[in-house]
Amino acid sequence: MIRPALNRVVDSALFGDWEPLLNAAEGTPREKWGERAQCSASEPDQFFLDSDTPWVSPVEVRIKEKFALSAPMRVCRECPFSVSARCLVEALRQGDAFGIRGGLLASERSSLQRMWKLERPTEPAQMQAA
Numbered sequence: 423m424i425r426p427a428l429n430r431v432v433d434s435a436l437f438g439d440w441e442p443l444l445n446a447a448e449g450t451p452r453e454k455w456g457e458r459a460q461c462s463a464s465e466p467d468q469f470f471l472d473s474d475t476p477w478v479s480p481v482e483v484r485i486k487e488k489f490a491l492s493a494p495m496r497v498c499r500e501c502p503f504s505v506s507a508r509c510l511v512e513a514l515r516q517g518d519a520f521g522i523r524g525g526l527l528a529s530e531r532s533s534l535q536r537m538w539k540l541e542r543p544t545e546p547a548q549m550q551a552a
């Protein structure tokens with residue numbers, strides 16, 4: 423389960439309003455988010471689950487990987503909100519299809535990823551620079 427604040431901005435994005443997610447990500451600059459990532463000292467492999475792909479049901483993944491998921495999801499829940507939002511935005515920008523990002527499974531991100539590719543939302547800082 424992702425944290426409620428992130429859940430809200432993800433829900434907005436799924437309805438076509440990217441602004442809350444992009445504004446949240448602005449709180450952590452793209453160049454520095456890795457330094458603030460809660461997972462920076464964690465074993466990376468735990469964020470990649472064999473059964474979690476963009477083509478499967480996230481519900482099935484959560485049932486199947488219940489125990490393997492608890493550790494990485496706990497780390498993501500402890501990540502600062504703006505860092506989680508930045509992590510998710512960067513995953514979408516780079517098209518990271520696999521692994522847990524921003525507290526979302528790969529299977530949970532796939533519809534968001536499709537919408538990102540279609541809509542190509544622009545971050546506020548990029549709009550100011552243009």
Ligand code: SF4
Pocket residue numbers: 459460461462469497498499501505506509510522523524525
């Ligand atoms: S949200 Fe999770 S995967 Fe992303 S930086 Fe934070 S701890 Fe790492």
